[in-house]
Amino acid sequence: MTSVHTLNDWLALCRQAQQADGPTRLSALAQLEAALAEAQRDIEAQTPTLQLDTLGYITDWNLGAAALFGYSADEVRGQHVLFLYKDDGEAPAELFLASDSALMEVQRRKKSGEVFRATMSLQMLRDADGEPEGMLAQFKPLPDGLSNDEKLRLYLRIIEDSNQGVMVSDAQERIVVVNAAFTRITGYTAAEALGKTPDLLRSGRHDAAFRAQVRLAMKGEHPWSGEILGRRKNGEVFPQSVSISAVRDDHGQITHAFSIFSDISAHKETEARLHRLANFDSVTGLPNRSLLQQLVGQALTGVERNKSHGALLVVHLQRVAILYDTLGHDACDALLQEVSQGFRKMLRDQDVLARTGNDKFVVALLNINKREHAAIVAQKLLSTLDHSFKVQGHELRLTANIGVSIFPDDGLDTAALLRFAELAAARAREVGDQTEAGECLFYSSEMNQRASAHFRIESELRQAVSRNELRLFYQPKVSLRTGRIAGAEALLRWHHPEQGLLSPAQFVAVAEETRLILELGDWVLNEACRQLRAWADAGMVVPPVAVNLSARQVDERLPELVEKTLNRHRVPPSQLKLEITESLVMRNPEMVLPVLNQLVAMGLSIALDDFGTGYSSLAYLKRFPITTLKIDRAFVIGVPHEANDCAIAQAIVTMGKQLRQEIVAEGVESREQMAFLRELGCDQLQGYLFSKPLDADEYARWVAEDRRLPLQ
Incomplete structure (x- = not known):
């Protein structure tokens, strides 16, 4: 039979079988079939294969298995398959075959002690009566992890392509490595940063105690993470989220410190915007009801201790809903901005002015000597509405009614004080509707009785x-x-x-x-x-x-x-x-x-x-x-x-x-x-x-x- 060793040998046999006729063709096909069988045997001999009996003892071991595991057939024949396992206590997977075949990933140990990963293909062997008589196991080794050089190249690429800035300094705190993100965030090129100290980015906004904590982290005292205000090359101060750790050699000596940081300016801006949305009115920029309650609640905690007094004034503007419907939002928003500015001018810096509804403002006088002072402020607020407001060519007049609650006289609960002031404002509106003028009324127990009747x-x-x-x-x-x-x-x-x-x-x-x-x-x-x-x-x-x-x-x-x-x-x-x-x-x-x-x-x-x-x-x-x-x-x-x-x-x-x-x-x-x-x-x-x-x-x-x- 013609030997087949190369691709050309195969092609020659195929052409010969195709071109021949009669007995010659049959001979060529026979040679091709024999060559294929020989090739199959070679492949099987090279594929690591072992045969087991039904109890897991090795009965056959081919050359491929010998090459993979390092054992000759004589060394393994008759041994239990468990000796090839990575762990002694591991259950023999080969003995739990649920069907006639299975494919799984396993770890096995070579004669040298080296553990390797492989895919194992299991096939049940049966006798002439169809009863199990053993198993055939074939292995295909899986590639190992990266080499040290490959790992090093990968780590360097990760650092260079990271979106976070990376800065490495040596034991003398000189910068020795920066990445592209460092340059993008700070504005300093590698040439400008290398050899300098991290003080290159110092903003001057942190005190000595804070800087001492950061320096201890660089000295290996402990890892540190937090927020730092840094300074870019153009002088702009920016917030950054930073993690700092030290690197030690095999003897435990600190050789380097590294910082990983991100520019969180956009995050801070979003945070500030959400804070504004949660706490401030979008039209006037004044505190909203939520922030008002926080500020009043803080003031109330010290009222009894300081023996002080305060007042809440609910200012209810009239006709605002109608004006919104007839003039539109832009015009009415401008009108309310002008009204709020007029109110603000009548108040002290420590007084709080908030907008809590389309037509409602609240003034918190956090410290007054007499309740009558609240009435004086109320009249000042009403006086700001005495003139006409020009909106889209119209001259408009606004009136308002004001309800007042006093603390601690009327209570020390923010929500209750607001409710009392709103009840007084509602009563003032009833009086104002009769007089066609703005009114100011203080909360009283009689109003509370009316409110109770309302709820009933x-x-x-x-x-x-x-x-x-x-x-x-x-x-x-x-x-x-x-x-x-x-x-x-x-x-x-x-x-x-x-x-x-x-x-x-x-x-x-x-x-x-x-x-x-x-x-x-x-x-x-x-x-x-x-x-x-x-x-x-x-x-x-x-x-x-x-x-x-x-x-x-x-x-x-x-x-x-x-x-x-x-x-x-x-x-x-x-x-x-x-x-x-x-x-x-x-x-x-x-x-x-x-x-x-x-x-x-x-x-x-x-x-x-x-x-x-x-x-x-x-x-x-x-x-x-x-x-x-x-x-x-x-x-x-x-x-x-x-x-x-x-x-x-x-x-x-x-x-x-x-x-x-x-x-x-x-x-x-x-x-x-x-x-x-x-x-x-x-x-x-x-x-x-x-x-x-x-x-x-x-x-x-x-x-x-x-x-x-x-x-x-």
């Missing part, structure tokens, strides 16, 4: 719906052409178990503040539709009923809620009117308009309640799908004797007629008022002249009896 009402109101304590009454609206009932306004009453029938004035404000108004509004809408269905099922024909909507109810979800309620009670939309307030229209016209358009498209009518009390723009008014204007009772009370009320009523009627809207006058109580309003052209009146609010049964009886108001 809230608690009881939450149970009123489930306890079936709410009622709807219906106040008729009368046509000034026929005197007949033309509709009714559904008015909510609360049948309190102890206090009797309560009007909305006694609980709606609490409901608005606590968002209970949403639950109450849903109840009123549902109850009005239920009652309309009950009347219809009884064969009664009643005119449309109007339901008042809270500003909190008017959002993109309202049309779906109204539609579901109408469908549930099978009430046609023409039977229901919705009344909204003028202030709601002006608060967010771009949001309200599409909601109202959806409701009108469903077939409902919209009435604008309390008209004349807000700040309606005619440009907005003509865009809204309003069919009815209701003249507020504040302008009805004075007619026909008060000239101003008469003029306002006449202007509203004239404008409404021009816009083809129905005009309803509220609060009509005398025939003189009726005659005047009828003369102006009002369509309907509502008030005690005709009827107080009636319960459902009585109202139904009036409609059935066709009750009329004599117009002459």
Whole structure:
């Protein structure tokens, strides 16, 4: 047989087998097959292979295994395979073969004692009956780790390519190694730094004790890590996070010290920005509520010890929400910045001025001699609002109400003091609404009692719906052409178990503040539709009923809620009117308009309640799908004797007629008022002249009896 040793020998055999024919071809194929078998045997002989019996004793050992492990076949045959293991206590993996073959990574020991890693392929050997009779194990050594030279080159590359600056100094503190990041961070090249001491980067911002700690780390006393202010080549001081350690030789002597550092300027800037966001108002730059509470809390800890006094002043600006809606955020932000600057000028350096809401500022007078001093400061703050503010070509006037709490008189808890001052500010607002001027009030126990009553009402109101304590009454609206009932306004009453029938004035404000108004509004809408269905099922024909909507109810979800309620009670939309307030229209016209358009498209009518009390723009008014204007009772009370009320009523009627809207006058109580309003052209009146609010049964009886108001 032809010997096959090289690739050319193989190619020659293949060509010979391909080109021959007949007996010659068969001979060539036989030679090629024999050569392949010989090559396979050579490969198997070179692959480290050992054979074991079922107990783990070596029964065969090829030349490849001898070359790998260093043992001859005679030395290992009959020994247990465990003698090749790295650890004596290791379980023989070969004896736990779960299938006919497996591949795993192992560690084994050579005759020289050297331990090496290898992949081991196991194969189960079976007899003619298929019973296990042994195992075949083949090994493929895995490459060792890096050489010392390779490791050194790798370490140097890691240091050079690191994003962190590296500086190595010798025992005399001379810099001997720096990397590229060192140059990028400090501005010094290697040529400029080598041979110098680390004082090259010294900023002069740290005291002697701090520098001594760093020097001890360089001397091998202990590793040190922390933050250091360094100085770049251009003189800029920058913060860095640094780790310093010493390097010792085989005898324990310090030969070098190394520093690994990072520029943390960006981190510090982010940290400062987050601190500003967490503690300062973004518009005025003043402390926010969180920082205010911290500062006041710190001051309160020393009040009793120092026998000192202080005050919190809550300054509540008026009309800010309306100005935001009409003028936009940029203009109002500029206005508030100007207001805050005026406030700041009235205060001492040690006083704290904070902004805690869109229209709310808080002043903390951390040390005053008398509570009267807080009132003096309050009047100074109000005086800064005496002039007009120019915003986008408009001259605007602002007013404010101020509530004051005193510590320690009113307490020593920051949250409680703020709450007391806010209660006083709310009370001041009530007084200010009556006088149309800014007011300042101090907190008192009476205000606390009012607050307790507020919380009690809230608690009881939450149970009123489930306890079936709410009622709807219906106040008729009368046509000034026929005197007949033309509709009714559904008015909510609360049948309190102890206090009797309560009007909305006694609980709606609490409901608005606590968002209970949403639950109450849903109840009123549902109850009005239920009652309309009950009347219809009884064969009664009643005119449309109007339901008042809270500003909190008017959002993109309202049309779906109204539609579901109408469908549930099978009430046609023409039977229901919705009344909204003028202030709601002006608060967010771009949001309200599409909601109202959806409701009108469903077939409902919209009435604008309390008209004349807000700040309606005619440009907005003509865009809204309003069919009815209701003249507020504040302008009805004075007619026909008060000239101003008469003029306002006449202007509203004239404008409404021009816009083809129905005009309803509220609060009509005398025939003189009726005659005047009828003369102006009002369509309907509502008030005690005709009827107080009636319960459902009585109202139904009036409609059935066709009750009329004599117009002459």
